[in-house]
Amino acid sequence: MLGSRFFWKLYASYAVLVVLAVSVVGVLTSRRVGQDLLESVERSLSNRATLLAEVAVPALAGVGGDRLQDRVEQLGRDTRTRYTVIRLDGTVIADSEENPSGMDDHGSRPEVLDARQEGRGVSTRFSRTVAASMMYVAVAVRRDGRELGFVRAALPLTAVRQRTAAVQENVLLGGLLAALIALAIGLFVTRRITAPLASMTVAAEAISRGDYQHRVRGGSNDEIGTLASAFNRMAVQLERRMETITEDRSKLLTILGGMVEGVVAVDRDQAIVHLNAAAGRILGVSPERSLGRPIWEVTRVRQVSEAIAHTLTEAGEVTEEVALEVSNQERIVQLHGARLDNGGGGHVGAVLVLHDVTELRRLERVRRDFVANVSHELKTPITAIRGLVDTIIDDQEMPLTVRTDFLRKAQNQAVRLSLLVTDLLTLARLESADGIVEPERLDAREVVGRSVANFRPAAEARHLTLDVDMPQEPVPVLGDPEALELLVNNLLDNAVKYTGEGGQVNVRLASAEGMAWLEVADDGVGISPEHHDRIFERFYRVDQARSRELGGTGLGLSIVKHICKAHHGTISVRSTLGVGSTFEVVLPLA
Ligand code: ADP
Numbered sequence: 001m002l003g004s005r006f007f008w009k010l011y012a013s014y015a016v017l018v019v020l021a022v023s024v025v026g027v028l029t030s031r032r033v034g035q036d037l038l039e040s041v042e043r044s045l046s047n048r049a050t051l052l053a054e055v056a057v058p059a060l061a062g063v064g065g066d067r068l069q070d071r072v073e074q075l076g077r078d079t080r081t082r083y084t085v086i087r088l089d090g091t092v093i094a095d096s097e098e099n100p101s102g103m104d105d106h107g108s109r110p111e112v113l114d115a116r117q118e119g120r121g122v123s124t125r126f127s128r129t130v131a132a133s134m135m136y137v138a139v140a141v142r143r144d145g146r147e148l149g150f151v152r153a154a155l156p157l158t159a160v161r162q163r164t165a166a167v168q169e170n171v172l173l174g175g176l177l178a179a180l181i182a183l184a185i186g187l188f189v190t191r192r193i194t195a196p197l198a199s200m201t202v203a204a205e206a207i208s209r210g211d212y213q214h215r216v217r218g219g220s221n222d223e224i225g226t227l228a229s230a231f232n233r234m235a236v237q238l239e240r241r242m243e244t245i246t247e248d249r250s251k252l253l254t255i256l257g258g259m260v261e262g263v264v265a266v267d268r269d270q271a272i273v274h275l276n277a278a279a280g281r282i283l284g285v286s287p288e289r290s291l292g293r294p295i296w297e298v299t300r301v302r303q304v305s306e307a308i309a310h311t312l313t314e315a316g317e318v319t320e321e322v323a324l325e326v327s328n329q330e331r332i333v334q335l336h337g338a339r340l341d342n343g344g345g346g347h348v349g350a351v352l353v354l355h356d357v358t359e360l361r362r363l364e365r366v367r368r369d370f371v372a373n374v375s376h377e378l379k380t381p382i383t384a385i386r387g388l389v390d391t392i393i394d395d396q397e398m399p400l401t402v403r404t405d406f407l408r409k410a411q412n413q414a415v416r417l418s419l420l421v422t423d424l425l426t427l428a429r430l431e432s433a434d435g436i437v438e439p440e441r442l443d444a445r446e447v448v449g450r451s452v453a454n455f456r457p458a459a460e461a462r463h464l465t466l467d468v469d470m471p472q473e474p475v476p477v478l479g480d481p482e483a484l485e486l487l488v489n490n491l492l493d494n495a496v497k498y499t500g501e502g503g504q505v506n507v508r509l510a511s512a513e514g515m516a517w518l519e520v521a522d523d524g525v526g527i528s529p530e531h532h533d534r535i536f537e538r539f540y541r542v543d544q545a546r547s548r549e550l551g552g553t554g555l556g557l558s559i560v561k562h563i564c565k566a567h568h569g570t571i572s573v574r575s576t577l578g579v580g581s582t583f584e585v586v587l588p589l590a
Contacts, residue, residue, distance in 0.1 A: 030168040045137035049153040060148035111138040212239035262354035311337035381413035423555040430562040444475040451488035476590040491520040499524030523580035
């Protein structure tokens with residue numbers, strides 16, 4: 001606080017005032033006292049001269065007064081005053097300190113000249129006779145209206161000067177003491193005034209550093225106390241506002257952080273103000289390291305920096321869909337840019353929302369392809385049936401054997417159509433939420449046993465060996481029995497279909513590591529590696545013609561995959577072209 005400039009300004013002004021006031025009072029007082037002393041000396045000399053005048057009248061009038069010199073000397077000794085009796089012509093006839101006969105003409109002395117004029121004269125000067133500064137007071141002596149001469153009383157001023165000096169000394173000492181006391185009080189008062197200000201400064205600095213809990217200790221009822229409480233109220237408000245802002249900010253950051261869409265906010269110079277986690281993922285950059293850097297430096301994706309530049313300079317809104325190449329992966333991203341208005345017609349930057357629609361577009365494509373495939377798949381048998389039926393109707397003369405053959409072909413196509421529709425319905429049911437009925441606890445051995453029994457006649461018809469290997473104890477799984485049977489049926493159907501006459505099909509069920517393992521292996525045509533991933537797609541067939549000829553719909557493995565997924569399981573294939581295939585399903589045990 002002693003270092004505070006305000007303190008010293010206040011205290012210095014106060015000190016100057018005190019010193020000035022004490023000096024003025026001191027000087028005026030000592031001058032007044034000096035004057036008073038001189039005036040009282042003058043009055044007393046005047047009185048003494050007047051008294052002596054009575055005594056000197058006879059001598060001055062020339063009617064006696066022989067002993068005047070003695071009386072004057074006596075009076076001079078008694079009153080320690082010099083007396084001089086002067087005739088009208090200036091001759092000294094008596095003097096208390098000198099022999100009058102040796103004294104020169106006193107008629108021209110200033111006090112005497114004044115007394116001659118006005119009856120009384122005063123003069124202060126240095127007397128060579130007594131070698132000291134003296135005050136002379138002369139009065140005219142009159143009798144019956146006639147001027148007779150003058151009586152003069154004089155005193156050395158040394159005593160007066162000494163008393164004046166003593167008084168001045170006292171005034172000086174008193175003034176000094178008063179000034180010291182006043183300065184000490186001033187120090188205390190100034191400190192009381194500036195201390196709250198200093199503590200307010202400390203508090204303001206603390207608040208500006210972010211310590212919003214800092215308060216000023218006030219207490220006094222004056223304006224400074226009021227200021228301190230106003231300051232504290234302001235600090236409370238500020239603390240609350242900051243809390244709200246921090247809360248809002250963290251809410252906003254949480255929302256932005258949790259968003260699937262990428263959000264990039266930049267200032268007017270395109271420097272990044274915020275980049276959320278999703279934007280970091282889409283653009284392949286680190287949100288932390290992007291802050292404060294210009295967008296074109298952070299990402300090399302040209303379309304993004306262009307969209308931002310466009311948003312900032314042009315109309316303010318940009319919406320476009322672009323294909324971005326990030327970490328060697330093509331992604332389709334919808335960009336939506338908008339300017340951040342400052343509320344006064346201008347803008348403070350821009351925000352760009354990045355919506356990764358790659359998956360959406362892929363699904364759209366899959367759905368489109370699917371519809372096209374379904375239409376095509378449905379159209380083929382319908383066209384065939386129409387052709388056959390039309391021919392039969394048109395050709396009345398057709399031999400019975402041909403007609404029967406045509407009808408059988410039409411029947412086959414109708415069966416195929418029915419299989420296709422059944423598979424499509426199954427797939428649709430599996431894809432919808434209620435695809436799997438309430439799962440129940442069942443023994444996988446029973447499901448596999450039923451399915452194998454279904455296919456035994458078909459296998460025998462093709463002279464295939466169908467071997468089954470199942471454990472002694474039950475293999476409990478949680479699932480939909482019909483769906484699981486359909487799963488095994490489809491795998492067995494394929495194994496039987498794609499294995500030549502006299503081949504071998506092995507079905508193996510086992511439980512290990514909390515999982516049920518089902519393997520359907522054949523030594524049939526096999527599948528070359530490039531098809532392994534795709535055979536689970538809808539309508540994907542390695543060999544279109546063969547599949548159709550064998551009555552396949554191209555949906556079997558797709559259904560298998562969906563059933564596996566619905567039961568939290570997986571399906572995989574190991575296969576070598578011309579050697580055989582093994583499909584492996586793994587489901588969690590109940
Ligand atoms: P499809 O009705 O044509 O059999 P799937 O979805 O069941 O349709 O199978 C897709 C394709 O995978 C089949 O067209 C076939 O080319 C191939 N495939 C499936 N299972 C086998 C298998 N056991 N051996 C050889 N190829 C198979």
